[in-house]
Amino acid sequence: MTVLIPKNVYLTIVAACVRYANKRIVKDDWLEVSGIFIGRNEGNDVYITKSYPIMHQKQQEQQESVIDQYKWSKEDYEALSIIDDEAFSNGEFTVGWWHSHPGFKVMMSHIDIKTTLSYQTNNPLAVSLVFNPERLVRQIELAEKKGDPVKQLEGDPGFKIFRLDDVNRGIQASYHTADYIIKGFDTPEQMVMLTQKFLIDITNMFPKDNLFETYEKFVNNKINELNSLLQGVDEYLSTLTRKGESHRIHEVLTNQTRDIRKFIAESFIKIENIRQFMNYLEYKERSTIVPKVEIILAEWDSTVSQLNAKLTAITKKYAF
Numbered sequence: 001m002t003v004l005i006p007k008n009v010y011l012t013i014v015a016a017c018v019r020y021a022n023k024r025i026v027k028d029d030w031l032e033v034s035g036i037f038i039g040r041n042e043g044n045d046v047y048i049t050k051s052y053p054i055m056h057q058k059q060q061e062q063q064e065s066v067i068d069q070y071k072w073s074k075e076d077y078e079a080l081s082i083i084d085d086e087a088f089s090n091g092e093f094t095v096g097w098w099h100s101h102p103g104f105k106v107m108m109s110h111i112d113i114k115t116t117l118s119y120q121t122n123n124p125l126a127v128s129l130v131f132n133p134e135r136l137v138r139q140i141e142l143a144e145k146k147g148d149p150v151k152q153l154e155g156d157p158g159f160k161i162f163r164l165d166d167v168n169r170g171i172q173a174s175y176h177t178a179d180y181i182i183k184g185f186d187t188p189e190q191m192v193m194l195t196q197k198f199l200i201d202i203t204n205m206f207p208k209d210n211l212f213e214t215y216e217k218f219v220n221n222k223i224n225e226l227n228s229l230l231q232g233v234d235e236y237l238s239t240l241t242r243k244g245e246s247h248r249i250h251e252v253l254t255n256q257t258r259d260i261r262k263f264i265a266e267s268f269i270k271i272e273n274i275r276q277f278m279n280y281l282e283y284k285e286r287s288t289i290v291p292k293v294e295i296i297l298a299e300w301d302s303t304v305s306q307l308n309a310k311l312t313a314i315t316k317k318y319a320f
């Protein structure tokens with residue numbers, strides 16, 4: 001059996017999990033995140049097509065110092081059922097689940113076995129993926145117990161996929177790892193390098209709290225910067241005209257326009273990141289956050305679309 005994982009599915013897991021376990025958060029406050037996989041079975045293989053983050057652990061659950069202490073709410077189960085129904089209309093279904101072990105060993109706890117049991121009872125090929133962001137960053141397998149050596153890894157995505165050997169044994173079931181292929185990367189080394197870079201973007205621009213406020217502030221700052229760049233050109237050209245240096249207008253205008261376009265190009269990458277990050281929200285967050293973010297991104301788009309007209313107006317004002 002092989003599990004096929006598209007790049008997008010992998011990055012969704014990384015983003016959703018790193019959002020609650022990264023360098024900007026004290027390690028004691030790192031939280032587990034969980035979600036589900038949609039896809040289909042072909043023969044013995046599992047083709048995952050989508051990954052949905054569903055929930056993260058609450059701080060007080062994490063403080064009980066037992067791993068995997070968290071509960072899905074009624075809302076989370078409702079999300080699962082909506083996603084599953086939608087998948088069914090596309091000829092797909094829930095093919096497994098995933099969660100994070102932030103900063104601790106990738107394996108299956110008793111609770112994980114119990115959860116996987118319910119998935120595998122419904123769908124014998126269902127899989128359970130366990131991801132540890134630190135494993136991806138440091139490329140090491142943590143020791144089973146204190147004092148044991150850590151194992152150096154190479155080209156490791158930070159996760160393992162597990163399956164129960166025999167569901168009839170219930171929560172006594174033992175488990176094994178399943179083979180997988182992550183599609184969309186040239187080599188495992190390239191995958192690790194690009195995903196580690198992605199992890200830094202997520203750490204910096206996909207905060208667990210005040211997400212909308214962060215993006216709103218970011219986009220408003222960019223709009224203000226752009227407007228003040230335009231105002232700067234206007235003032236510069238006005239000064240040149242006043243000093244009788246009109247012959248320099250063309251050269252200054254060319255340089256300033258180039259700088260403004262560079263600013264737009266650099267901002268564009270960050271703005272596109274925000275658009276992309278909307279795919280990594282927990283399902284229940286989407287209806288409240290996505291429409292608000294779309295409005296502020298539309299404001300940016302509209303400001304940029306007026307740029308040429310504004311530059312033309314400045315040109316007409318001074319270059320004659």
Ligand SMILES: [Zn+2]
Pocket residue numbers: 067068099100101107108109112130
């Ligand atoms: Zn677990």
